[in-house]
Amino acid sequence: MPSVAVVGCGLTKFGKTDKGLIELLAEAGLKAIDDAGLDGIQFDDVLVANMASGEFNGLSGIANALVGELSLEPAAAIKIENTSGSGGAAVYVGWQAIASGKSEYVLVVGGEKMSTKSSGETAEIIASLTHLEERVHGITLPSLAALSARQYMQFYGAPREALAKVAVKNHDNALLNPLAQFHKKITIEDVLNSPIVCDPLRLYDYCPITDGAAAVVLTTLENAKRLTDNPVVISGIGFATDYYSIQTRKRLDEFPAVRRAAEKAYRMAGKKPSDIHVVEVHDMATILEILQCEDLGFFSKGEGWKAVLEDKTALDGELPVNTSGGLKAKGHPIGATGVAQVAEIFMQLQERCGERQVDAKCGLTCNIGGYGNGVVVTILEVMRPC
Amino acid sequence: MLKAYRCKNCGTVFRPRRLRCINCKSREFEEITLNHGKLVSYTLIYATREGYQAPVKIGLAEFEQGVKFLAQLDCENPEIGMEVIAVNTVNKDNGNNLLILRKP
Secondary structure, eight states: OOEEEEEEEOOOOOOOOOHHHHHHHHHEEEEEEEHHHOOOOOSSSEEEOOOOOHHHHOOOOOOHHHHHHTTTTTOOOOOEBBBBBBHHHHHHHHHHHHHTOOOOOEEEEEEETTSSOOOOHHHHHTTTHHHHHHHTTTOHHHHHHHHHHHHHHHOOOOOOHHHHHHHEEEEEETOOTTSSOOOOOOOOHHHHHHHEEEEEEEEGGOOOOOEEEEEEEEEEHHHHHHHHOOOOOEEEEEEEEEEEEEEGGSSSOHEEEEEEEHHHHHHHOOGGGGOOOOEEEEOOOOOHHHHHHTTTSSTTTTTHHHHHHTTTTTTTTSSOBTTOHHHHHOOGGGHHHHHHHHHHHHHHHHHHHHGGGGSSSSEEEEEEEEETEEEEEEEEEEEEEO | OOOEEETTTTOOSSSOSSOOTTTTTOOEEEEEOOOOOOEEEEEESSSSTOOOOOOEEEEEEEOOGEEEEEEEOOSSOOTTTEEEEEEEOOTTTTTTEEEEEEEE
């Protein structure tokens, strides 16, 4: 089975833009092709991660549109949808395509153009991913994070400030990421005084509505060695689902699918949590970063909030989390996120992150579809002798 | 009335309904009624979806045999651990019948 390498990445600026969805996808895709130095190569597969091009943009067939825009014909072109885990799912499928020997060059592009709709309409579009018996009550995705936050704080005695500090940290990191949506330093007081979105969580606890796209190029390790002196491999990847209905789950302050996807990825890579040097997790809300860091095995259950307060997850801490700024401050163009996470770890491992560069030879991404419904965990490693 | 499903093969109780048992994948169930719940978590939604009036109160309650119910919560000053029941109401936002959580 061929080892699968990442050989290039490209991202658009995240935020609100006048550019259309296809334009964003094409911009990120072309940047990734150029970054890989593969302008003349015929790609086997073009995988486009996106949740709701129909609802946000009135578009279908976006993978074919991208192939047309970049003259990638006759590559296979597939849209991959796993809600906010679409990007991770596309990387997973791209990994399978190369690992199986079926494909040699795969372009994975994720993107979402969300600013076309009002925040109420956006909440409605996103809530379409929930179980109908729960949706009829008016729940939103942010409200599920609020239920988790209250249960976690009550059960483990976590202070409200610990959640707020996740937002402060991720805004600090985003200040060093030119492509992030927010370049604004915030304080714990700013978070605690921002408008309530879903009690007990407030505006600054949540990721914004974002337009943007991200892309990576996957190929075999053999090809990667010819393309770069600094190859990065996907040494572990795991995908796991959990109960579609939230109320079927045992607790809301844990994500069993994160644990299971991580177990698969760790086993495949022959790694344990202490081997990981840098992490991108799915911080749709501040509480989710804490829960995932626990479920990924970095901190004991109920202890993740202490690690945040002790700056262990800061850029200069023992395990930097969300160096990109995370969904919280880099932005969360839904379909782009899982791809952007892999791109960030790829760039960290290739020491291309400028002011936010950390010392890392092995990194991990955790991309969540739905509310812990479909989770992809990816482990990337640098192949140079250490 | 809040319903749950008990698997005729392994006895596992779950809800909402699915075609196969969550534990043993068997396909035959009997309906049971759940009567007494305790609030596990709650939230007040201020950033609501289109067509809902803020704040939408949502509760998650645990009923008999650990079965949970996520629903609108009709009560002032909710507290984790308080007793709740499931009652039929007409949804104020769209006029549909809706089973919600309330104090007994």
